[in-house]
Amino acid sequence: MTVADSAQTPKRANPFLSLNLETALESLGEDYYDIVPAAEFPQHLLRFRNDELLQKLGLEPSTVTDEDFIEAFGYFQGVRPFLALRYHGYQFGEYNPNLGDGRGFVYAQVRGTDGKLYDFGTKGSGRTPYSRHADGRLTLKGGVREVLAAEMLHRMGVRTSRCLSLVETGEQLWRGDEPSPTRSSVMIRFSESHIRFGTFERLHYLGRKDLIAKLLDWVIVHYYPHLNDTMPPLLSGLGNPKEKYARFYQELVQRVATLTAQWMAAGFCHAVLNTDNMSITGESFDYGPFAFIPTYNLKFTAAYFDYYGRYSYGNQPAICRWNLQMLQVPLKAAINEADMEAALEEYYEHYNREYRKLMLSKLGFGEEMPEEAATELVQLTLQLLGESQVEYPEFFWQLRQQFSPEWREKSDCIFGTLETTSELFESWQQAYFHLLQFVATSDLEQMRERMAKYNPETVVLRPKIEAIWEAIAQEDNWQPFYDLLTQIKA
Numbered sequence: 001m002t003v004a005d006s007a008q009t010p011k012r013a014n015p016f017l018s019l020n021l022e023t024a025l026e027s028l029g030e031d032y033y034d035i036v037p038a039a040e041f042p043q044h045l046l047r048f049r050n051d052e053l054l055q056k057l058g059l060e061p062s063t064v065t066d067e068d069f070i071e072a073f074g075y076f077q078g079v080r081p082f083l084a085l086r087y088h089g090y091q092f093g094e095y096n097p098n099l100g101d102g103r104g105f106v107y108a109q110v111r112g113t114d115g116k117l118y119d120f121g122t123k124g125s126g127r128t129p130y131s132r133h134a135d136g137r138l139t140l141k142g143g144v145r146e147v148l149a150a151e152m153l154h155r156m157g158v159r160t161s162r163c164l165s166l167v168e169t170g171e172q173l174w175r176g177d178e179p180s181p182t183r184s185s186v187m188i189r190f191s192e193s194h195i196r197f198g199t200f201e202r203l204h205y206l207g208r209k210d211l212i213a214k215l216l217d218w219v220i221v222h223y224y225p226h227l228n229d230t231m232p233p234l235l236s237g238l239g240n241p242k243e244k245y246a247r248f249y250q251e252l253v254q255r256v257a258t259l260t261a262q263w264m265a266a267g268f269c270h271a272v273l274n275t276d277n278m279s280i281t282g283e284s285f286d287y288g289p290f291a292f293i294p295t296y297n298l299k300f301t302a303a304y305f306d307y308y309g310r311y312s313y314g315n316q317p318a319i320c321r322w323n324l325q326m327l328q329v330p331l332k333a334a335i336n337e338a339d340m341e342a343a344l345e346e347y348y349e350h351y352n353r354e355y356r357k358l359m360l361s362k363l364g365f366g367e368e369m370p371e372e373a374a375t376e377l378v379q380l381t382l383q384l385l386g387e388s389q390v391e392y393p394e395f396f397w398q399l400r401q402q403f404s405p406e407w408r409e410k411s412d413c414i415f416g417t418l419e420t421t422s423e424l425f426e427s428w429q430q431a432y433f434h435l436l437q438f439v440a441t442s443d444l445e446q447m448r449e450r451m452a453k454y455n456p457e458t459v460v461l462r463p464k465i466e467a468i469w470e471a472i473a474q475e476d477n478w479q480p481f482y483d484l485l486t487q488i489k490a
């Protein structure tokens with residue numbers, strides 16, 4: 001193309017700027033957010049783009065250029081106002097009314113090709129009325145870590161937000177927990193919702209029952225629409241509208257119990273389960289000091305500032321239940337307390353069922369196994385993992401690798417390559433052998449497939465993330481990061 005030709009070619013529209021945007025949050029009104037500007041950055045280097053997510057937006061990746069990403073998610077050209085959401089939250093058990101989006105906003109809302117509403121949320125996009133003394137920025141290392149956590153969890157079947165892009169922004173940041181100055185970035189998070197438990201907590205704190213009821217109706221319309229489909233409309237005079245709200249809380253309890261079971265089976269420690277980090281849709285998000293456990297240890301704690309292990313790996317089910325209990329306080333404005341208590345009573349039953357199912361899947365077994373024998377195998381597996389301290393992800397990856405139909409015939413060849421002196425190992429082999437007797441020969445291949453789904457070869461343990469970061473920090477070498485992202489998908 002000649003220069004003259006190109007001058008005549010009209011500029012191609014940025015696909016992000018011509019997406020069909022929704023205005024669901026805006027329709028709630030300004031009681032729930034502040035309109036904020038984005039920061040201007042000295043540099044814009046696209047470090048990560050998530051092409052898999054583009055397909056969810058109905059965009060063909062080859063038609064979206066890096067410049068399109070940078071224009072929308074680095075320079076923050078946008079179409080709708082940017083909304084910094086207002087929320088409070090219990091942080092390490094203490095109520096904090098000084099929260100809200102302090103370094104992020106909702107850039108836009110879109111409908112995915114699956115018909116669901118999604119938010120593009122930013123992290124590191126500048127100061128807002130909620131930044132307090134802080135800079136409104138995200139470190140590059142923090143961005144890299146969040147990309148990796150989300151992709152890893154997604155690979156392991158966890159209901160999680162994901163990162164759409166990460167742009168390095170050329171500033172120097174000072175942090176107590178990273179050698180400083182350290183590099184800066186801005187991330188776009190693709191998530192189901194930006195509404196947190198803390199969004200309701202703030203409205204209760206302000207004594208605004210009316211706004212709680214309005215938000216609850218809004219949440220049901222957008223994230224629990226089937227409840228409206230099956231319940232009579234509020235104004236119809238039919239049925240009891242309270243029942244719909246009670247069902248909402250019951251479903252939220254189940255979603256959170258399921259999510260917690262997914263974290264536990266994946267060996268994931270979120271590390272900061274404050275109520276401002278709990279999504280109203282039951283989706284996992286906000287990956288700060290997270291870690292995947294190296295070995296099975298319920299006391300494992302990921303955040304250096306979690307002095308009492310409140311958010312330790314093994315405390316996650318209990319703390320998520322506590323968070324659900326705290327949410328009852330604002331929700332009392334619209335939901336019968338006894339109904340919420342009854343729903344919460346079922347939390348552990350739901351959690352245990354989901355966790356057992358997932359652990360059996362990691363061991364290769366389906367749901368139809370006899371209850372007692374299956375429970376025994378899961379228990380023994382956890383004991384063996386705890387006692388032997390073999391690497392948690394490595395145990396399941398090797399099990400997947402070594403698995404052989406022969407195991408159904410001879411118990412002592414089951415996982416014979418496992419290096420352990422644990423006295424439990426023989427009992428574990430017996431329990432595995434026993435359960436295998438309930439699997440038809442024709443279903444053995446399915447066991448392999450199940451293990452392939454849940455037991456990935458690569459799990460991003462901390463040393464791996466640190467090595468990736470060293471290559472970036474020392475040599476600006478991004479190849480190990482991209483290689484790791486490819487390995488995660490395997």
Ligand SMILES: Nc1ncnc2c1ncn2[C@@H]1O[C@H](COP(=O)(O)OP(=O)(O)OP(=O)(O)O)[C@@H](O)[C@H]1O
Binds near residue numbers: 100272
């Ligand atoms: N560098 C910062 N500048 C301004 N505010 C910040 C900064 N870091 C954290 N905050 C604010 O502190 C609170 C708790 O932070 P937390 O780390 O849980 O959330 P976040 O990581 O900033 O955002 P998200 O929950 O969306 O992932 C939030 O209100 C957040 O906006």
Ligand SMILES: [Mg+2]
Binds near residue numbers: 276277286
């Ligand atoms: Mg947060």
